[in-house]
Amino acid sequence: xxxxxxxxxxxxxxxxxxxxxxxxxxxxxxxxxxxxxxxxxxxxxxxxxxxxxxxxxxxxxxxxxxxxxxxxxxxxxxxxxxxxxxxxxxxxxxxxxxxxxxxxxxxxxxxxxxxxxxxxxxxxxxxxxxxxxxxxxxxxxxxxxxxxxxxxxxxxxxxxxxxxxxxxxxxxxxxxxxxxxxxxxxxxxxxxxxxxxxxxxxxxxxxxxxxxxxxxxxxxxxxxxxxxxxxxxxxxxxxxxxxxxxxxxxxxxxxxxxxxxxxxxxxxxxxxxxxxxxxxxxxxxxxxxxxxxxxxxxxxxxxxxxxxxxxxxxxxxxxxxxxxxxxxxxxxxxxxxxx
Amino acid sequence: xxxxxxxxxxxxxxxxxxxxxxxxxxxxxxxxxxxxxxxxxxxxxxxxxxxxxxxxxxxxxxxxxxxxxxxxxxxxxxxxxxxxxxxxxxxxxxxxxxxxxxxxxxxxxxxxxxxxxxxxxxxxxxxxxxxxxxxxxxxxxxxxxxxxxxxxxxxxxxxxxxxxxxxxxxxxxxxxxxxxxxxxxxxxxxxxxxxxxxxxxxxxxxxxxxxxxxxxxxxxxxxxxxxxxxxxxxxxxxxxxxxxxxxxxxxxxxxxxxxxxxxxxxxxxxxxxxxxxxxxxxxxxxxxxxxxxxxxxxxxxxxxxxxxxxxxxxxxxxxxxxxxxxxxxxxxxxxxxxx
Numbered sequence: 001x002x003x004x005x006x007x008x009x010x011x012x013x014x015x016x017x018x019x020x021x022x023x024x025x026x027x028x029x030x031x032x033x034x035x036x037x038x039x040x041x042x043x044x045x046x047x048x049x050x051x052x053x054x055x056x057x058x059x060x061x062x063x064x065x066x067x068x069x070x071x072x073x074x075x076x077x078x079x080x081x082x083x084x085x086x087x088x089x090x091x092x093x094x095x096x097x098x099x100x101x102x103x104x105x106x107x108x109x110x111x112x113x114x115x116x117x118x119x120x121x122x123x124x125x126x127x128x129x130x131x132x133x134x135x136x137x138x139x140x141x142x143x144x145x146x147x148x149x150x151x152x153x154x155x156x157x158x159x160x161x162x163x164x165x166x167x168x169x170x171x172x173x174x175x176x177x178x179x180x181x182x183x184x185x186x187x188x189x190x191x192x193x194x195x196x197x198x199x200x201x202x203x204x205x206x207x208x209x210x211x212x213x214x215x216x217x218x219x220x221x222x223x224x225x226x227x228x229x230x231x232x233x234x235x236x237x238x239x240x241x242x243x244x245x246x247x248x249x250x251x252x253x254x255x256x257x258x259x260x261x262x263x264x265x266x267x268x269x270x271x272x273x274x275x276x277x278x279x280x281x282x283x284x285x286x287x288x289x290x291x292x293x294x295x296x297x298x299x300x301x302x303x304x305x306x307x308x309x310x311x312x313x314x315x316x317x318x319x320x321x322x323x324x325x326x327x328x329x330x331x332x333x334x335x336x337x338x339x
Numbered sequence: 340x341x342x343x344x345x346x347x348x349x350x351x352x353x354x355x356x357x358x359x360x361x362x363x364x365x366x367x368x369x370x371x372x373x374x375x376x377x378x379x380x381x382x383x384x385x386x387x388x389x390x391x392x393x394x395x396x397x398x399x400x401x402x403x404x405x406x407x408x409x410x411x412x413x414x415x416x417x418x419x420x421x422x423x424x425x426x427x428x429x430x431x432x433x434x435x436x437x438x439x440x441x442x443x444x445x446x447x448x449x450x451x452x453x454x455x456x457x458x459x460x461x462x463x464x465x466x467x468x469x470x471x472x473x474x475x476x477x478x479x480x481x482x483x484x485x486x487x488x489x490x491x492x493x494x495x496x497x498x499x500x501x502x503x504x505x506x507x508x509x510x511x512x513x514x515x516x517x518x519x520x521x522x523x524x525x526x527x528x529x530x531x532x533x534x535x536x537x538x539x540x541x542x543x544x545x546x547x548x549x550x551x552x553x554x555x556x557x558x559x560x561x562x563x564x565x566x567x568x569x570x571x572x573x574x575x576x577x578x579x580x581x582x583x584x585x586x587x588x589x590x591x592x593x594x595x596x597x598x599x600x601x602x603x604x605x606x607x608x609x610x611x612x613x614x615x616x617x618x619x620x621x622x623x624x625x626x627x628x629x630x631x632x633x634x635x636x637x638x639x640x641x642x643x644x645x646x647x648x649x650x651x652x653x654x655x656x657x658x659x660x661x662x663x664x665x666x667x668x669x670x671x672x673x674x675x676x677x678x
Contacts, residue, residue, distance in 0.1 A: 060608050226603065248604050260599025264565065265587045268615030269399050276607030 004029045006069045007098035007315050013054055016253045016323060019316040021054065022070060022098075030103045031080075037113070038080040038103055041096040042338060043122045043308075044315065045073035046331035047131065048224075048322050051252040060278050061110060069097040070315075073111055073131060075122040076102070077338050091116040091338065093125060098315050100335065110280060120294075127160055127330035128297065128304040129290050135246060135279040136164035136222075137289040141172075142282075143244045143275050144220040148173030151214045153233055154195075156224030158185035160304070160330035161246060163193050164293075165222045167302050170194050174220075177213045179206060179229060181325045188328070192303045207232040217241075226250045231261035243267075243274040253323050305329025343368045345408045346437035346654050352393055355592045355662060358655040360393065361409065361437075369442045370419075376452070377419040377442055380435040381677060382461045382647075383654065384412035385670035386470065387563075387661050390591040399617050400449060408436040409654075412450055412470060414461040415441070416677050430455040430677065432464060437654050439674065449619060459633075466499055466669035467636060467643040468629050474585060474618040475503035475561075476628040480511075481621075482583045482614050483559040487512030490553045492572055493534075495563030497524035499643070499669035500585060502532050503632075504561045506641050509533050513559075516552045518545060518568060520664045527667070531642045546571040556580075565589045570600035582606075582613035592662050644668025 003026040010023035032038045053064050053071050064071050074096030078086050083105065086092065093116055095109035096102040106113045116125050127133060139161075146152050152169035156162040157178025166189070169176045177197040178189045186198040197213035199206055210218065210232055217238035223230055226248030237243070251258045267274060282289075296302035307327045309318045312335055321327045342365040349362035371377045392403050392410050403410050413435030417425050422444065425431065432455055434448035435441040445452045455464050466472060478500075485491050491508035495501040496517025505528070508515045516536040517528045525537040536552035538545055549557065549571055556577035562569055565587030576582070590597045606613060621628075635641035646666045648657045651674055660666045 230603075231599075245603065245607050247607065251601075251604065257601035260570075260601055260603050262590075262596035262599055264569075264584065264599050264613075265590065265615075267613065268584050268586065268617065271614075271616050271620060273612060273614040274603075274606065275610075275612040276604075277610050278607065281610060 002029065003027065004099055004101045005312055006100075008067055009054060009064045009070050010066065012056055012066070013051070013253070015255045016320065017051055017054065018320055022316045029101050032082045032103050035083050036103050036105045037078050037083050037086045037092075038101060039076035039092055039094060039096060039113075040079045040101055040336070041074045041076040041099065042334065042336050043075040043126055044096070044098065044333045044335065045126045045130065046319050046322055046327075046333065047073065048247055048249045048252055050319060051323070060280070069099045071095060071110070072097050073126065074102075075116065075126055079339075086113070086115070089339070091122070093130070100312070123306045123308060123330075123332055124297070124304075126332055127306050128164055128302065129293055131279055132160035132330055133164050133293050133304075134282065134286055134289050136161045136168060137293060138279060138282040138285070139244045139246050139277055140165045140168050140220070140222055143277055144169075144222060144242050146172050146174050146220050149175075150219035151175045151177065151216050151238070152220040152222065153177045153179070153210065153214060153218045154222045154224075155179045155229045155233070156247070156249060157189055157195065157198070158328070159224060162222065162224050163189065163329065164302065164304065166195050167193050167296075169220070170196075171296065171301060175214075175216070177210070179225070185328065188305065201229065207235055210236045220244065222246060224249055227258055231263060234261050234263045234266045237266060237270050237272050239270050239272075241270055241272040243272065245274060245276040249323070307331050309333040341368065342366065343438055343440045344651055345439075348393060348403045348405055348407055348409050351395055351405070352390070352592070354594045355659065356390055356393065357659055361655045368440050371421050371442045374422050375442050375444045376417050376422050376425045376431075377440060378415035378431055378433055378435060378452075379418045379440055379675070380413045380415040380438065381673065381675050382414040382465055383435070383437065383672045383674065384465045384469065385658050385661055385666075385672065386412070387586055387588045387591055389658060390662070399619070408438045410434060410449070411436050412465065413441075414455065414465055418678075425452070425454070428678070430461070432469070439651070462645045462647060462669075462671055463636070463643075465671055466645050467503055467641065468632055470618055471499035471669055472503050472632055472643075473621060473625055473628050475500045475507060476632060477618060477621040477624070478583045478585050478616055479504045479507050479559070479561055482616055483508075483561060483581050485511050485513050485559050488514075489558035490514045490516065490555050490577070491559040491561065492516045492518070492549065492553060492557045493561045493563075494518045494568045494572070495586070495588060496528055496534065496537070497667070498563060501561065501563050502528065502668065503641070503643065505534050506532050506635075508559070509535075510635065510640060514553075514555070516549070518564075524667065527644065540568065546574055549575045559583065561585060563588055566597055570602060573600050573602045573605045576605060576609050576611050578609050578611075580609055580611040582611065584613060584615040588662070646670050648672040
């Protein structure tokens with residue numbers, strides 16, 4: 001391979017993101033400078049937050065610029081190295097972007113450059129042990145502070161983050177209720193992930209079902225969705241409830257601002273807290289989380305699903321899957337196998 | 340006086356509360372039972388939260404029932420006592436309601452029954468040392484956690500709670516900006532209460548003015564208003580900001596739910612917290628707050644305004660003043676002087 005295939009951001013999206021927002025390009029493979037390594041991307045991570053990176057506004061990261069490769073987390077393999085800490089053939093996690101090759105050095109990009117421990121498969125590293133798993137871990141435990149016997153409600157529950165958050169809540173002795181879209185996702189949550197109750201927002205009255213499935217009200221709401229789902233949950237919060245704002249996927253592709261919940265005064269009446277967070281603030285504690293998550297996986301107490309698409313040409317459409325709810329578990333795309 | 344004049348809740352309000360929601364009545368003066376005292380109400384407190392008590396829905400207190408005297412905080416004087424801790428002539432604070440006389444015992448009602456320390460005037464006890472002052476104290480300090488050099492933004496800033504919250508923030512070394520309605524209130528906030536900057540929401544673009552007056556962004560937003568003001572403030576929060584939800588007066592008289600802020604995702608991007616509280620949870624620490632507030636008043640560091648209406652017949656219309664913004668400072672009504 002002599003070229004670096006890329007998908008560049010070509011047009012900022014208005015509404016649902018699609019292939020038309022990107023442009024295919026072929027460029028020379030870059031050369032690593034002093035201290036840098038050249039990484040071949042093998043797996044790309046797809047995350048709802050990427051939609052925000054495409055907007056031309058300040059956020060927790062600068063926007064992706066037009067003409068740049070789309071930013072994305074990735075697993076790859078070192079193919080050339082000017083850094084003594086990395087050898088050709090090493091499997092690494094970085095922010096490789098939508099391209100075959102990236103030049104990086106430790107500390108660069110959102111995720112830096114980190115070797116993957118032996119025995120950890122790329123799909124596990126990019127999902128339950130990656131950003132989405134760590135988001136679930138720190139968001140639920142640090143902000144949600146679930147206590148045994150409490151009720152934890154999770155939206156986007158079949159997603160890569162929500163499913164892990166709910167299972168950690170179960171491990172902490174909570175009554176766990178998940179909100180997800182469609183019978184297939186709901187069935188997986190009950191049968192495999194061990195949620196106590198599930199609510200199919202596509203086919204059920206979410207507000208009424210929260211009342212039914214949370215008879216002691218909601219102590220922790222782990223929210224990935226926002227909008228109407230957040231409003232319904234706020235109707236049922238308990239005294240001193242914690243609302244963990246992880247994301248708001250319901251609004252990411254909106255063409256106009258969507259109204260917020262009309263019932264924020266319930267936070268006052270119930271002396272409740274709503275708090276947002278970004279997992280990159282917790283990266284110095286990633287080791288602690290990965291160790292515990294891996295233990296739960298190995299003991300069979302933590303299940304995860306990955307949805308692995310294939311083919312470089314399918315990259316833009318794979319991002320859209322997140323927003324149409326097509327993905328079952330963590331959305332990945334495999335570009336190539338390791339050498 | 341042989342009768343107990345009362346204003347009873349006659350009709351639950353839809354929209355702005357007014358005299359038509361109440362009915363005047365005269366009843367016999369009640370007799371205190373074992374351990375109880377008879378109190379003659381001298382001053383009534385008017386608080387935005389009373390509007391919520393008139394709704395037929397569960398909240399942090401049960402609704403006032405139709406045909407009952409309207410619930411209200413009050414200062415009164417003991418006129419008969421079957422309780423050895425209270426003597427005829429004692430000045431007391433209680434939840435006397437909209438009537439001349441009430442029978443109470445310690446521990447009853449929202450505020451219990453407490454003697455007023457010597458030398459504290461009734462209007463001070465019902466304002467800066469009362470529920471509104473304590474709300475400002477605990478909300479700002481316990482939830483807002485202001486640090487010297489931070490920026491504190493207060494809505495409803497000329498109100499009984501907001502004006503105290505802002506002045507406490509000044510005492511803690513913060514840059515303090517108040518949002519209030521009209522030039523008279525804004526002038527008082529700058530000249531008397533020592534706010535650094537004021538925003539007149541009736542005559543200025545709140546969002547643009549927050550940007551101007553809070554060049555380092557908003558670390559603490561103490562919100563009494565909700566709605567559009569909350570949305571504007573959320574546009575300018577700093578990293579790890581604390582939004583203290585004290586009230587939402589913009590929605591109290593709405594006939595339909597008003598949309599919440601469209602920008603709650605800013606809580607995620609800025610890792611910020613929004614938290615509600617009710618001052619009655621802090622009553623066991625009231626002494627600590629009153630001691631500190633009184634010290635600041637006596638040293639001239641804390642100013643307060645009271646707006647004292649008179650006349651039993653004016654009670655219902657005095658409540659409406661809160662929602663039309665007519666009151667300057669804490670709204671009270673004097674029924675009678677002490678004997």
